[in-house]
Amino acid sequence: MNKTTNKLALIPVMLCFFAMGFVDLVGIASNYVKEDLQLSDTVANTLPSLVFFWFLIFSVPTGVLMNKIGRKKTVLLSLVVTIISLLLPIFTENFPIMLISFSLLGIGNALMQTSLNPLVSVVTKGHLASTLTFGQFVKAIASFMAPYIAMWGASATIPSFGLEWRVLFPIYMVIGIVASLLLASTPIEEEILANTQKEEVSVTQQFTDCFKLLRKPIVLLSFVGIMCHVGIDVGTNTTAPKILIERLGMSLNEAAFATSLYFIFRTIGCLTGSFFLRVMKTRYFFIISVVMMALSMAGLLVGTSKATLYIAIALVGYGNSNVFSMIFSQALLALPEKKNEVSGLMIMGLFGGTVFPxxxxxxxxxxxxAGAVIVMAVGVVYLFTYMKQVNA
Known part of the structure; x- marks a missing residue:
């Protein structure tokens, strides 16, 4: 693949990162579903938990599937599942339909995150961590747009066609269709993988070999690190508005800005992080990021003013923005000959988005x-212990 083709391939790949961000609508969506259907926190939190449950089930099988059909076709399959998940809530908001929709969204995202990240290593040469971080920046744009679209729909400041906050589903569905068409029409040459040349290797053996990688300390520790990262991510996404409602007496529509604020600073973090990771040692930037997250947990735990809480939300947004890229790249670079398998295991770590909520x-x-913040703080403590695993 020549450099021109590489650059052209990055366009649909980055649009796929935008589609990957659709999964983050579950935070604000679960808050609106909770209000509309009068649910408790425990029941409402089953929605984001259900989304990330499927990462436990589908991530490793997706790594095996990539060995069979390739990364590009796997990403296309993930986009089809995602589009279907966004179609269902357009028709109704009852709890069973939302459960099915969120399940499909989780399955599609599990397929996408497992296959899209290693696809980046095909279309870009060098600077993998910074390229993945830029992809996370693009993903974060979709993430912080979701609360705004939901707020606009709920407040009738845009034509919502009776969907109110659910207007974000058809908007994102159209973008998903465009991403599918662009990726399908873009030629991407993938390297021939060792497993595809060994027809005698059974699927069972591939699964066994994949899970055996967890015996390697860097893989296991990175897996737990990603669980903590996504747990804090989904936890903040879901809990930040609730903290503002509880302590400042805001309405849900007012408090929804907290989710956008989180993703705004995640977006800024990803954009600036792609630069810092080129000019600064990954280890130093990882330490700075985790310290910011620790400060944010303190603010969220004891803060009672709008300024304190907003600063805390901004800190965790920026601090958590590059953790995934840094941990993921450490694992991939440690075992470059097992990219698909390692990717499957790392994305399975997004199951933390089920456990934490x-x-x-x-x-x-x-x-x-405050109890929810304490749970997230445990994840931050673990990331402190992961620091010594980050090289260069």
Whole structure:
């Protein structure tokens, strides 16, 4: 593949990163569903938890599937599933339909994150961490747009065709269709993988070999690190508006800005992070990021003013923005000959988006939103211990 083709291929790949960001609508969506259907925190938090549950089931099989059909075709399959998930809520908002929609959104995102990240290593040469970070920047744009679109729809400041906040589903569905068409029409030459040349290797053996990689310390520690990263991400996305409602008496429409603020600073973090990771040692930038997250947890735990809480939300947004890219690249670079398998295991770590919200739901129903913050703080403590695994 020549350099021109490489650059052209990055365009649909980055649009796919935008589609990857659709999964982050679950935070604000679960808050609106909670209000519309009068649900408890524990029940409402099953929606984002359900989305990320499918990463546990589908991530490793997707790594095996990529060995069979290639990364590009796997990404296209993920986009089709995502489009279907966005179609369903257009017709109704009842709880069973939302459960099905969020499940399909999780399945599609599991397929996409497992296959899209290693596809980046095909269309770009060098600077993998910074390119993945730029992809996360593009993803974050979709993430912070979702609360704004939902707020506009709910407040009738844009024509919502009776969908109110759910107008974000058809908007994102159209973008998903465009991403599918562009990627399908872009030629991408993938390297021949060792597993595709060994027809005698059974699927069962591929699964076994994949999970055996968890015996390697860097893979296992990175897996847990990604669980903590996404748990904090989904947790902040879901809990930040609830903290503002609890402590400042805001309405949901007013408090929804907290989710956008989080993603605005995640977006800024990804954009600036792609630069810092080129000029600064990854280890130093990782330490700075985790310290920012620790400060944010303190602010979210004890803050009672709008300024303190907004600063805390901004800090966790920026601090958490590059953690995924840094951990993911450490794992991929440690085992370059096992990119598909390592990618599957790392994306399976997004199962943390199921574990953390469930624990946070129980904690917040018991002692208020401070309980949810304490659960996230445990994840930050683990990331402190991961620092020594980050090289160069």
């Amino acid at each position: 469930l624990l946070m739901g129980f904690a917040s129903d018991t002692i208020g939103q």
